[in-house]
Amino acid sequence: MFKELDPILHSQLRLAVMSLLISVKEADFTFIREKTNSTAGNLSVQVQKLKDVGYIDVAKQFKDNYPQTTCKITPEGIAAFESYVKALQEYLKV
Amino acid sequence: MTEQESLQLIADMIKKAKGSYHDSGINSLLWGSVVAIASLVSFLQRQYDFSIGFDIWIIVTAAIIPQIVMSIREKKASKVKQYDNDLLDAAWLVFAISIFGLTFYQSIVPAVTEKLINAEGWSMMKHYIDGSKPDEVILPFTPSLYSVYILIYAFPTLVTGIVKKFKPMVIGAIITYALFILSCFTESKYDMLLGAIAALVCWFIPGIILRKKYLAQHRINV
Numbered sequence: 018m019f020k021e022l023d024p025i026l027h028s029q030l031r032l033a034v035m036s037l038l039i040s041v042k043e044a045d046f047t048f049i050r051e052k053t054n055s056t057a058g059n060l061s062v063q064v065q066k067l068k069d070v071g072y073i074d075v076a077k078q079f080k081d082n083y084p085q086t087t088c089k090i091t092p093e094g095i096a097a098f099e100s101y102v103k104a105l106q107e108y109l110k111v
Numbered sequence: 112m113t114e115q116e117s118l119q120l121i122a123d124m125i126k127k128a129k130g131s132y133h134d135s136g137i138n139s140l141l142w143g144s145v146v147a148i149a150s151l152v153s154f155l156q157r158q159y160d161f162s163i164g165f166d167i168w169i170i171v172t173a174a175i176i177p178q179i180v181m182s183i184r185e186k187k188a189s190k191v192k193q194y195d196n197d198l199l200d201a202a203w204l205v206f207a208i209s210i211f212g213l214t215f216y217q218s219i220v221p222a223v224t225e226k227l228i229n230a231e232g233w234s235m236m237k238h239y240i241d242g243s244k245p246d247e248v249i250l251p252f253t254p255s256l257y258s259v260y261i262l263i264y265a266f267p268t269l270v271t272g273i274v275k276k277f278k279p280m281v282i283g284a285i286i287t288y289a290l291f292i293l294s295c296f297t298e299s300k301y302d303m304l305l306g307a308i309a310a311l312v313c314w315f316i317p318g319i320i321l322r323k324k325y326l327a328q329h330r331i332n333v
Contacts, residue, residue, distance in 0.1 A: 027112065028112070033120055037128045040125045041191050044191040048190035109114050
């Protein structure tokens with residue numbers, strides 16, 4: 018019996034965000050937007066969803082009078098990502 | 112999105128995140144040039160017996176100011192923080208403290224030793240074996256101390272080279288370890304020359320390579 022894939026992660030943009038954040042300590046919203054080739058509006062919505070389930074931490078602050086949003090993966094996010102990858106491997110028998 | 116596409120997306124994003132770090136090379140060029148110039152001038156002064164009228168190592172101290180300014184700017188401009196940044200910052204901090212400690216040792220210990228041995232009622236003398244010149248009282252000193260500086264130059268360079276998988280720095284550090292061994296057998300003025308070569312291979316040459324890569328990447332992004 019295959020394990021069900023986490024619906025939060027099984028979405029293109031959210032998975033892209035999580036894959037980026039698993040590789041770095043923290044990243045700016047603009048960095049994530051550039052790397053995922055997404056729009057600010059769509060990315061904002063998906064980041065909020067990841068934050069709501071506790072997979073990422075989002076910190077908002079001001080840098081040189083401009084708002085800056087920094088995202089960081091949480092331990093829960095790492096665990097969810099790892100089990101998602103494991104489930105994928107089971108499906109694909111990697 | 113199929114499972115295969117998911118896996119491909121994860122691999123692509125991890126690759127993008129890892130490829131996002133680009134050292135501008137400026138720090139390496141700055142330190143490589145100042146340490147190489149200071150070492151080379153020190154060697155030339157001793158080799159050709161002249162003085163430029165001030166301590167050339169002041170330029171190394173002066174380089175700390177642009178270094179601080181550049182570090183603040185780079186930190187502000189940085190959009191992503193990698194896990195290994197903290198490790199490398201720690202390695203270079205320990206390096207800076209070690210260099211400062213060694214400089215402190217070099218300037219304090221001879222005077223303190225002289226005081227202590229004088230208190231014991233003896234002093235250090237330079238004695239000519241062939242008796243061609245009379246004995247001279249000398250200040251205690253650590254022979255060939257610059258060899259230790261060369262040894263320390265290799266440490267953060269090797270750490271950075273290994274962590275960032277940047278071969279020019281690994282090669283530079285290995286050459287520097289060889290220069291250290293060589294410097295143990297040479298007169299102290301030649302240690303300065305070897306130190307200049309160490310600064311070039313550890314920082315200046317890798318700095319040029321990093322700068323070229325950075326500018327090439329910048330052109331792609333523009």
